[in-house]
Amino acid sequence: MFVRTISALSMALATLAPISSACAQGTVALVGDVKVVKIVQDADGSRETLAEPTSVVPGDRLVFTTKYNNETGSKVENFVISNPLPKAVVLTAAGEFAVSIDNGKTFAALGTLTASEADGTSRSAELSDVTDIRWTIDSIAPGATGEVNYFAAVR
Amino acid sequence: MKNAVTNGIVVLPFVTGVALLFTNTALAAGVPAGTLIENTASASYNTGGPTQTVDSNKVTIKVDELLDVAVASQDAGAVPVAANAALSFSVTNTGNGPEAFKLTADPAVAGNDFDATINNLAIDTNNNGVYDVGIDTILANGGNSPLINPDIALTVFVLVTAPAGTTDGQTSKVNLLAEATTGTGAPGLTFAGAGFGGGNAIVGSSGADDNALGSLLASIITVNLTKTATVVDPFGGSSSVPGAIITYQLVATVSGTGSVNGLLITDPIPVSTTYSPNTLKLGGAPLTDLADTDAGQASAAGISVNAGTVAAGSTRTVTFNVKVNN
Numbered sequence: 442m443f444v445r446t447i448s449a450l451s452m453a454l455a456t457l458a459p460i461s462s463a464c465a466q467g468t469v470a471l472v473g474d475v476k477v478v479k480i481v482q483d484a485d486g487s488r489e490t491l492a493e494p495t496s497v498v499p500g501d502r503l504v505f506t507t508k509y510n511n512e513t514g515s516k517v518e519n520f521v522i523s524n525p526l527p528k529a530v531v532l533t534a535a536g537e538f539a540v541s542i543d544n545g546k547t548f549a550a551l552g553t554l555t556a557s558e559a560d561g562t563s564r565s566a567e568l569s570d571v572t573d574i575r576w577t578i579d580s581i582a583p584g585a586t587g588e589v590n591y592f593a594a595v596r
Numbered sequence: 597m598k599n600a601v602t603n604g605i606v607v608l609p610f611v612t613g614v615a616l617l618f619t620n621t622a623l624a625a626g627v628p629a630g631t632l633i634e635n636t637a638s639a640s641y642n643t644g645g646p647t648q649t650v651d652s653n654k655v656t657i658k659v660d661e662l663l664d665v666a667v668a669s670q671d672a673g674a675v676p677v678a679a680n681a682a683l684s685f686s687v688t689n690t691g692n693g694p695e696a697f698k699l700t701a702d703p704a705v706a707g708n709d710f711d712a713t714i715n716n717l718a719i720d721t722n723n724n725g726v727y728d729v730g731i732d733t734i735l736a737n738g739g740n741s742p743l744i745n746p747d748i749a750l751t752v753f754v755l756v757t758a759p760a761g762t763t764d765g766q767t768s769k770v771n772l773l774a775e776a777t778t779g780t781g782a783p784g785l786t787f788a789g790a791g792f793g794g795g796n797a798i799v800g801s802s803g804a805d806d807n808a809l810g811s812l813l814a815s816i817i818t819v820n821l822t823k824t825a826t827v828v829d830p831f832g833g834s835s836s837v838p839g840a841i842i843t844y845q846l847v848a849t850v851s852g853t854g855s856v857n858g859l860l861i862t863d864p865i866p867v868s869t870t871y872s873p874n875t876l877k878l879g880g881a882p883l884t885d886l887a888d889t890d891a892g893q894a895s896a897a898g899i900s901v902n903a904g905t906v907a908a909g910s911t912r913t914v915t916f917n918v919k920v921n922n
Binding site for chain 2: 474530
């Protein structure tokens with residue numbers, strides 16, 4: 442009985458070992474950030490700048506950014522970033538991402554999606570229907586970094 | 597003050613997109629003040645082995661309070677005013693947080709024929725759109741409304757009196773101003789920490805104040821009474837000598853707008869004369885001297901005719917005869 446216990450413990454240690462070595466390798470780090478788009482008037486007219494979101498009210502446009510950094514030491518493949526939209530914002534522009542209008546069950550280009558109205562009719566999906574967005578990046582070289590973003594307005 | 601900011605940015609193409617997008621949003625006033633916007637991204641990937649997943653940090657923004665208001669007259673047209681009248685306005689909180697508004701009615705508007713006296717304001721407590729004395733809550737002019745929730749309109753009455761000397765047909769306007777109690781100013785002005793939900797309060801495109809004009813039309817009714825006397829003396833002349841018959845004619849002319857009720861025309865018999873019995877007439881029709889079912893009565897003391905309800909633009913004529921005493 443005593444011997445068998447030892448043996449079970451050593452087996453457990455053996456299976457743990459590869460996992461801890463993967464942790465040491467690192468992951469792909471994701472760092473999120475948000476800025477608010479402010480309009481600045483100067484001699485050249487109006488232009489947009491990004492500011493810290495110290496004050497945000499309905500109608501303000503935000504840009505949500507997610508930076509990624511491949512710290513795995515290996516080539517990363519099938520890299521997919523999913524981002525459910527906060528309920529309080531509405532997407533203001535399509536981008537290089539697929540969208541979902543069914544809370545992330547299915548993703549496609551916005552122009553190909555059809556939304557159903559309460560009365561049973563259907564129409565082309567609009568930016569305001571989007572619930573989730575998803576970026577797909579085929580591969581990331583070890584140590585490579587990049588970022589994705591989307592623009593949304595506070596409802 | 598209005599549109600000071602939007603004028604500047606309207607040329608930018610993306611603003612058009614933002615405006616279009618608002619037509620699809622459920623909340624006209626926007627996300628409630630104090631709402632937290634939280635965003636987290638997650639990623640899945642392979643490095644040759646099983647699929648791995650990772651979450652980003654969560655970024656959080658608190659939505660600040662937007663101070664906006666819209667005031668509009670609720671009256672279908674000019675409100676007729678004889679003595680007192682109630683003008684009705686809607687005060688709509690177009691911001692995104694519960695807010696009280698300072699309400700100020702100003703009767704001195706350029707172009708007025710007369711300036712009404714503002715007695716009070718009233719809140720349409722029972723929400724029936726009509727001012728109900730003793731039910732709707734009275735608010736002193738310049739007082740603060742109760743908290744109005746976002747997207748909710750409060751009906752406010754301005755209770756006015758037309759000043760003495762106002763004549764029929766004169767018009768007047770009354771301005772109602774609503775100002776956010778948190779503060780007003782140029783759009784974008786920020787009141788740090790003053791917003792509902794603990795964030796900032798930021799002045800919206802309305803400047804956090806708005807006003808509207810209500811119109812009054814003086815509907816004053818006036819009654820003019822003209823008395824004339826025609827004398828026929830016993831000698832075929834018109835001298836007021838003993839035995840002469842004097843016919844008095846009283847013409848009541850009602851002018852203005854509306855009608856008068858219970859128009860009572862009375863006249864004492866002059867001294868040194870005696871009423872000629874059964875000569876009292878209203879509009880040429882004889883009236884008995886007795887106090888009975890017809891409109892008139894007459895005695896040695898005087899005559900009295902109740903002409904009832906008389907519309908503006910009409911007249912009532914009463915005649916009676918007296919004889920000059922010997």
